[in-house]
Amino acid sequence: VVIAAIKETMPHEHRVAIDPDVTKRLIKSNMEVLIETGAGTESYYSDEAYEAAGAKVVDRQTAIKQANVVAVVQNPGSETLSQLKSGQVIIGLLNPLVASDQMQQLAKQNVSVLSFELLPRTISRAQTMDVLSSQSSVAGYKAALMASNIYPKYFPMMITAAGTVKPAKVLVLGTGVAGLQAIGTAKRLGAVVSGYDVRPASRGEVESLGGTFLTSSVGNGAGAGGYARELTAEEQQAQQAELAQFIAQNDIVITTAQVPGHKPPLLVTQKSVQAAKPGAVFIDLAASDLGGNVAGSKPFETVTTDGQVMIVGAGDLASRVPNSASQLFAKNIQAVVNYIVKEDAITLDLSDDVLKELVATHDGEIINPRLRKTLN
C-alpha cells in the first residue's frame, strides 16, 4: 500500500500530514511512502529527512497518481480533489459538512474520503486517531504563550527590590481540550487563572489544573457526546451579561467555545471589549470566516482598538507550532492507516462503529449519517 503526503495549499497552513518518524513506522509495516517535494519544509522537516526515513520524495502529480492513500492536513481544493481516481482514499480535515458539494463529487469519482471532523471521539479505540484533540491541545498551549508575549505586563507575580508586580489574571472561556491546555500553560507561567464553560462537568478538570471554575447561571449547556449544545437567544443574552462581569475582572481572555455544526457563540460583546483595560488581550481561537467568540476579531489578524485592547484572531494556532502539531497529526494518520490496512490491502469495514462515521464517502455513496442529513 502506497501512502502519500502532499504540500498544503491553504493560506496560513504550515503543517504537514506525515513526518519522518511516521514515515519510518509505515515503511516498517510494509508500506511505501511518497512525499511531495518541500511538503515538510514549513514544519522544519526537510526532504532529506524524509529520504533518510525511507520515503521517496516526488513531485505532486506523481504523489497523487501513485498513492492508494493521500494524507492531507486541510482540504487541498477542488483542483487537486478532481485528480483523485476511483478506489483512492483521502484522509484529513476535509471540512465535509461545509464542503458537502465536494463530498458528493468525490463520491461520484468513487473516491473514499475519511475526514477527522466526523470521528466518533468518545469511542476509546478512536482516541489515537483524534486529530481534533491533538491539534486543539497544541492550539491551547500556544494561546497562553501568545497572550503572555503581547501582554504589556508580567504574567507571574514579581517581588523585587524595585517593588512588587501583581500577577496577570487570565480567564479561559470554553474549557474543552484547547481551554484546559491554555489553563495549564498560563498557570505554569504564573498567572492567576479561571475557567468558564456551559458544561458543568468540566469543573473538576479546571480545578485539577489549579484554576477557579466560574459557574454559569445559564443552566446546563451540555449537549450530545460530551459537546455543548447551542444556547437559545435568551440564554445567549443572559450569558453575555454574566460574562461581562467576569471579563472586566481579568487582563487576558482566551476563548475556545465551539458548538459542532453551528456558528461559534459570541461570548465577548463590543461593550465588554470597550470596558476592558488598556493592554488587555483577547485571544479568539474560534475566529474564522463564520465569526468568532469575540466581537471585532478578524481571522489571522491582530486588531488593536482605540482603547488599546488587543484582539487576536487565532483560529490557526496549531499551525503556528507546526513541527509538534505535525508530529501529532502524523501519529493520528498512522493510527487510521493501521486501522484500515490489513494484509497489504485497504479494507473499509462499514459495520465498524468508528469507520461508519469517519468515512464520508465510499463505493460511490455518502456514508456518514450527519453528512447524509446535510445533503438531504
Ligand code: NAD
Ligand atoms: P469544542 O472544541 O467543541 O468546544 C470547546 C469548549 O467550548 C467545550 O468545552 C464547550 O463546552 C465550550 N462551549 C461551547 N459553547 C459554549 C458557550 N456558549 N459558553 C461557554 N462554553 C461553551 O470541544 P472539545 O474541546 O473538542 O471537547 C468537548 C468535550 O468533549 C470535552 O468534554 C472533552 O473532554 C470531550 N472529549 C472527549 C473525548 C473522548 O471521550 N475521547 C475526546 C475529545 C473530547
